[in-house]
Amino acid sequence: NAGVTQTPKFRVLKTGQSMTLLCAQDMNHEYMYWYRQDPGMGLRLIHYSVGEGTTAKGEVPDGYNVSRLKKQNFLLGLESAAPSQTSVYFCASSYSWAQETQYFGPGTRLLVL
Amino acid sequence: SQKIEQNSEALNIQEGKTATLTCNYTNYSPAYLQWYRQDPGRGPVFLLLIRENEKEKRKERLKVTFDTTLKQSLFHITASQPADSATYLCALRNSGNTPLVFGKGTRLSVIA
Numbered sequence: 682n683a684g685v686t687q688t689p690k691f692r693v694l695k696t697g698q699s700m701t702l703l704c705a706q707d708m709n710h711e712y713m714y715w716y717r718q719d720p721g722m723g724l725r726l727i728h729y730s731v732g733e734g735t736t737a738k739g740e741v742p743d744g745y746n747v748s749r750l751k752k753q754n755f756l757l758g759l760e761s762a763a764p765s766q767t768s769v770y771f772c773a774s775s776y777s778w779a780q781e782t783q784y785f786g787p788g789t790r791l792l793v794l
Numbered sequence: 795s796q797k798i799e800q801n802s803e804a805l806n807i808q809e810g811k812t813a814t815l816t817c818n819y820t821n822y823s824p825a826y827l828q829w830y831r832q833d834p835g836r837g838p839v840f841l842l843l844i845r846e847n848e849k850e851k852r853k854e855r856l857k858v859t860f861d862t863t864l865k866q867s868l869f870h871i872t873a874s875q876p877a878d879s880a881t882y883l884c885a886l887r888n889s890g891n892t893p894l895v896f897g898k899g900t901r902l903s904v905i906a
Contacts, residue, residue, distance in 0.1 A: 685837075714893070723898035724838070724883065739893060771837050781887060781894060782828070785837030 682707050685786035687772050693792045694762045702757040702789050704772030712775045713755035714739075714783065715747060717768040724771065730755055731778070762793045796821040800884055800897040807874055807904055815869040815900045817884035822895075824886040827860055827867045832881045832899065841882075842869075846889075874904045 688703040704713065715727040716739075726739030730749040744766060746758045755774075759766060769790050773783040797820040807813045817827070826845045830838035844851045844860045844867065851858045857870040871878050881899040888895065 716896075721898065724885075724896040726893055726895075729893055773837070778891070782840045782843065783830075783838075783894065785839070787837055788835070 684708065685772055685774055685784050687770075687786040687789050689789060690787070691790045691792075693794065694759075695794055696763060698762050699758070699760050700762065700791075701759075702770055702772075702791075704755045704757070704774075704786060705753055706755075706772075706774040706784070707753065708774060708776070708784065709752070710774035710776050710784070711752070712778065712781070713749065714773045714775075715745070715755065715757045716771045716773065717741065717766075718771060718788075719768050727757065727770075762791075764793045767791060767793045796895075798822070798884065798886060798895055798897045800882075800900045802900045803898075804901045804903070807902065809875060809904055809906045811874055813871040813874045813878070813902055813904070815882050815884075815902065817867040817869070817886075817897055819865050819886060822865075822886055823889045824862075825889045827858075827884060827886045828894070829856075829858055829867075829869050830883040830885065830896075832883060838883055871902075874902075876904045876906050878902065879904050 685706045714729040716724045728747040733752040772786040775781045775783045828843045829841045832838040842858045855872045859868045881901045883899045885894045885896045
């Protein structure tokens, strides 16, 4: 099992460009999450999904959109990147809300110039 | 306002000693609390979960305590080794249908 994988590992964008980060999990988990991690700020939840076709906003959703068209995939989109979105992005998944051990991907480092 | 605080940004400890990391919370009623380990350039890895009705949990050299009166969890690593050097994150799940909330982490360095 690969667990949780993220694509790409690293990306540089110019302000105003768009991109999509892909997260895939092979554990048949219902719940998936996108976090960003910044120095001194810890892990902050951007969006999450409690099942295929559903999404919900987390703590810092502005400037991001997400989609969960297939159970195993969770996409994070930046429509018009800003330097404030420079961060490390982590995807995670969990089996259920009650048994919420989260399994994290390796992260995507994004630099917006 | 709600806060979850790990009150040491960094902790240095001698090999063989017990490392103790603290997680305090304010204005939460946690259903459970978790601890994760994060190595540089990698995603967090789950270590232990302790529920509101549990006082202590152990796993090998790791021990977690949970005091709902003090609103605090302590994370202990006994007989610490240089390989234990990492950032440790606490996270809590508030009662009700809300997502996990993470602390900012404590960077532990175990010196040989």
